Amino acid sequence: xxxxxxxxxxxxxxxxxxxxxxxxxxxxxxxxxxxxxxxxxxxxxxxxxxxxxxxxxxxxxxxxxxxxxxxxxxxxxxxxxxxxxxxxxxxxxxxxxxxxxxxxxxxxxxxxxxxxxxxxxxxxxx
Amino acid sequence: xxxxxxxxxxxxxxxxxxxxxxxxxxxxxxxxxxxxxxxxxxxxxxxxxxxxxxxxxxxxxxxxxxxxxxxxxxxxxxxxxxxxxxxxxxxxxxxxxxxxxxxxxxxxxxxxxxxxxxxxxxxxxxxxxxxxxxxxxxxxxxxxxxxxxxxxxxxxxxxxxxxxxxxxxxxxxxxxxxxxxxxxxxxxxxxxxxxxxxxxxxxxxxxxxxxxxxxxxxxxxxxxxxxxxxxxxxxxxxxxxxxxxxxxxxxxxxxxxxxxxxxxxxxxxxxxxxxxxxxxxxxxxxxxxxxxxxxxxxxxxxxxxxxxxxxxxxxxxxxxxxxxxxxxxxxxxxxxxxxxxxxxxxxxxxxxxxxxxxxxxxxxxxxxxxxxxxxxxxxxxxxxxxxxxxxxxxxxxxxxxxxxxxxxxxxxxxxxxxxxxxxxxxxxxxxxxxxxxxxxxxxxxxxxxxxxxxxxxxxxxxxxxxxxxxxxxxxxxxxxxxxxxxxxxxxxxxxxxxxxxxxxxxxxxxxxxxxxxxxxxxxxxxxxxxxxxxxxxxxxxxxxxxxxxxxxxxxxxxxxxxxxxxxxxxxxxxxxxxxxxxxxxxxxxxxxxxxxxxxxxxxxxxxxxxxxxxxxxxxxxxxxxxxxxxxxxxxxxxxxxxxxxxxxxxxxxxx
Ligand code: HEM
Ligand SMILES: [Cu+2]
Numbered sequence: 001x002x003x004x005x006x007x008x009x010x011x012x013x014x015x016x017x018x019x020x021x022x023x024x025x026x027x028x029x030x031x032x033x034x035x036x037x038x039x040x041x042x043x044x045x046x047x048x049x050x051x052x053x054x055x056x057x058x059x060x061x062x063x064x065x066x067x068x069x070x071x072x073x074x075x076x077x078x079x080x081x082x083x084x085x086x087x088x089x090x091x092x093x094x095x096x097x098x099x100x101x102x103x104x105x106x107x108x109x110x111x112x113x114x115x116x117x118x119x120x121x122x123x124x125x126x
Numbered sequence: 127x128x129x130x131x132x133x134x135x136x137x138x139x140x141x142x143x144x145x146x147x148x149x150x151x152x153x154x155x156x157x158x159x160x161x162x163x164x165x166x167x168x169x170x171x172x173x174x175x176x177x178x179x180x181x182x183x184x185x186x187x188x189x190x191x192x193x194x195x196x197x198x199x200x201x202x203x204x205x206x207x208x209x210x211x212x213x214x215x216x217x218x219x220x221x222x223x224x225x226x227x228x229x230x231x232x233x234x235x236x237x238x239x240x241x242x243x244x245x246x247x248x249x250x251x252x253x254x255x256x257x258x259x260x261x262x263x264x265x266x267x268x269x270x271x272x273x274x275x276x277x278x279x280x281x282x283x284x285x286x287x288x289x290x291x292x293x294x295x296x297x298x299x300x301x302x303x304x305x306x307x308x309x310x311x312x313x314x315x316x317x318x319x320x321x322x323x324x325x326x327x328x329x330x331x332x333x334x335x336x337x338x339x340x341x342x343x344x345x346x347x348x349x350x351x352x353x354x355x356x357x358x359x360x361x362x363x364x365x366x367x368x369x370x371x372x373x374x375x376x377x378x379x380x381x382x383x384x385x386x387x388x389x390x391x392x393x394x395x396x397x398x399x400x401x402x403x404x405x406x407x408x409x410x411x412x413x414x415x416x417x418x419x420x421x422x423x424x425x426x427x428x429x430x431x432x433x434x435x436x437x438x439x440x441x442x443x444x445x446x447x448x449x450x451x452x453x454x455x456x457x458x459x460x461x462x463x464x465x466x467x468x469x470x471x472x473x474x475x476x477x478x479x480x481x482x483x484x485x486x487x488x489x490x491x492x493x494x495x496x497x498x499x500x501x502x503x504x505x506x507x508x509x510x511x512x513x514x515x516x517x518x519x520x521x522x523x524x525x526x527x528x529x530x531x532x533x534x535x536x537x538x539x540x541x542x543x544x545x546x547x548x549x550x551x552x553x554x555x556x557x558x559x560x561x562x563x564x565x566x567x568x569x570x571x572x573x574x575x576x577x578x579x580x581x582x583x584x585x586x587x588x589x590x591x592x593x594x595x596x597x598x599x600x601x602x603x604x605x606x607x608x609x610x611x612x613x614x615x616x617x618x619x620x621x622x623x624x625x626x627x628x629x630x631x632x633x634x635x636x637x638x639x640x641x642x643x644x645x646x647x648x649x650x651x652x653x654x655x656x657x658x659x660x661x662x663x664x665x666x667x668x669x670x671x672x673x674x675x676x677x678x679x680x681x682x683x684x685x686x687x688x689x690x691x692x693x694x695x696x697x698x699x700x701x702x703x704x705x706x707x708x709x710x711x712x713x714x715x716x717x718x719x720x721x722x723x724x725x726x727x728x729x730x731x732x733x734x735x736x737x738x739x740x741x742x743x744x745x746x747x748x749x750x751x752x753x754x755x756x757x758x759x760x761x762x763x764x765x766x767x768x769x770x771x772x773x774x775x776x777x778x779x780x781x
Binding site for chain 2: 075079082085086089093100101113116117
């Protein structure tokens, strides 16, 4: 099949890609400068960063993966749900596990390093 | 100019030199043979630049087989070492070299043998089974293969230049951090996996799209052969799990390259986060490998029992259940690292639950065989070997899913025995069986049966000899990665039996190569004349063997799950519609170029040669952009040519 000879700039999806590019840059830079200029941390800080990440996610989904424009059968939708499910499992699971580890080991217990080294089973190389 | 690279990177101790020389010698040997036979042009035109999924599949399998030999040599060296290194005798490997071989063995076997065989087989048969002419994105397929190749090349380069990681196949920090591994070994490990991993991710996308979009008309999802379902679920896991690996390795390399502290305890990092993340990929990876093997066995059992697969629907549900459940069990890989009872209980129970859909499959196979007229051809004999070993492995696995037991067993030889049980008995046996099963379709003749039976025997006996002693050793307290032990422990005889077992496996592999050689010699006698050597059930058997490069002269339409079987049963007439032109993608070297540059980037990052890294990266991007703007187009094979070719095939079949 020969490619359509329309100019790139008239192409609708091309415009969407450019928009996506700009937005993804904005969200990345915003998050970076926000994080570097703000050293206090705290809940609000975390939430703001998460919002930037969410904006980034939407940009990727709409501008690059075209999740909003789909015909039947809804494979994109199914793929999205499956991905969301696994992301949820990994994120929630990791938070739960890491929280639990910290509870039992105290945050950043140096013993954990020793334990991994022992578990990995040989005298440490010089 | 050359970063950290200098002459010290060349090997110096005798065993390392031996490895380097055999690698260089082998490469030069192959190159010389190609030059002597004047085959370079042929190799380039017919194979390296080809976008035909079947050819890409064969290249995957060739690379994976070479890597299997390398992985086996490593394993033999490891077991040889432990067979003699008791008490006074310290064996022939230094501790450091032992750890490197151990890490190389695990890495190569998982990423370049098991994954390679899997992608190879999928490429060979998936389009044929679906009644399609090719995969959805043929060019992407070539890129994937060459990225896989580049990763493989990097691992092997470490034999000659520098060293390989000694931090195990999963490279836990702090061991893999700069403090304990200042050399380039861990960087080789990281970048070869990054590059091969991107290839895997692209393949995953490619095969999912192929299955969803390229099925023959009439083939609904529920009429798809079960192998295609197993590939679909496995690739779902690939596209969701491999990004986790990429990010984890990316963070580790930031720690090593830029001095960040994601996984060090200083400055608030946490090595346990690495362990957590790598297993969030690692557990799904196990199922990525095993699901297609299940699919292969399902096809084999149905074919050789002359019955339709029992419980197709339950099989599909089991596959989908595994695709979800495998994301909520990963903690069982580090039960003992400080998680509390609630967490352990949850993940322990989930692990036991995931055994249920797996058990369902075993029963489905048994019911398929029940009252079937079973034909014990080679693939079926592999299946029997698989059931035997896999059941042992499954039971020891469920044992270890009990956290209390795992506290005894983790990090022991028991664990090593368990997972080799699954991975050899399940994955390797499955892929070998699939290879034998589909071999005639791709090459046009069967493999020698009798020799094949000896091969199964050798693998099975060798496997039992090599790994049953490890269960016992594990119970006695031997740990993983043990390169030397006290003679008073009385372990040596078990290690010697295990080493003998490895020898028997090597014999089996030797027999396999002999089988291939003999079969090629006797190919006229073993010729598959009608394209259906096993009385098959699915569409791939409806084409002549070897399958023509366009797969189907006329795209089939499908009304039944076992379409080809139904056609044979109802003696349906061949499709009499006229031939049509066929479009096929043009060969291209772009895949090789992109992967070559990616490999160069990897090498440059390992040795801190920054200009080369930048150059390679820019090169990759330029080629990709060029490729997406300038479409090289398709070649069109006119209907008349197809007709002539098909008639010729038909004539050969009749004679
Ligand atoms: C065919 C015969 C094989 C033999 C004789 C063999 C032997 C070994 C040995 C001796 C070790 C080191 C165990 C230790 O000292 O702790 C090992 C580890 C390992 N093997 Fe194999 N292996 C074989 C096949 C495979 C295959 C097919 C795979 C995967 C597809 C595989 C994956 C691994 C991995 C991942 C490890 C690291 C385990 C760990 O971290 O404890 N092996 N193998
Ligand atoms: Cu697991």
